[in-house]
Amino acid sequence: NAGVTQTPKFRILKIGQSMTLQCTQDMNHNYMYWYRQDPGMGLKLIYYSVGAGITDKGEVPNGYNVSRSTTEDFPLRLELAAPSQTSVYFCASSYDPSGNYGYTFGSGTRLTVV
């Protein structure tokens, strides 16, 4: 099992550019999440999904969009990148909503907007 795979690992964007952060999992998890991590600020939830075709906003959704067409994939779209979106982005998945097995995180995408 590969677990949760994120691509790319690193990316530099210019202000106003757009990009998609890819996330795929091979554990057949229904629940998937996107977090951003800023230094000293912990992890903030951007969007989450409870299954294919169902997504909802988290704590900090502005400037981002998501889709969930399959159980495996949960891409995060950045439109009109801004310096405030410089961060490390983590995708995660879980087996059940009660979290008995915890979240499985991907290795992250380090994004710099200049």
Added chain:
Amino acid sequence: GQQVMQIPQYQHVQEGEDFTTYCNSSTTLSNIQWYKQRPGGHPVFLIQLVKSGEVKKQKRLTFQFGEAKKNSSLHITATQTTDVGTYFCAGRGAGGTSYGKLTFGQGTILTVHP
């Protein structure tokens, strides 16, 4: 909304000393999870606590969940250099349908001097 505060933000110890990080929620939690993130890595699930007053141990790590289910702690006995990293608590609010969403604390960065 729910807030999870974690202290201290940083902790520097000599190898062999003990370490404790504390987590406090603004609301009652249904459960709390703990994660470890090595420098440059991604969060890795350590454990989940569910019951009021619950205590769990993993080798040198002891996890506690408060009686009111609003606070938790992680204690490491006789730290080793392999314990270096950031320790996060993450809580799930009690009641309602939360779809497994976790609110993360800011994390405690632990450095261990050999």
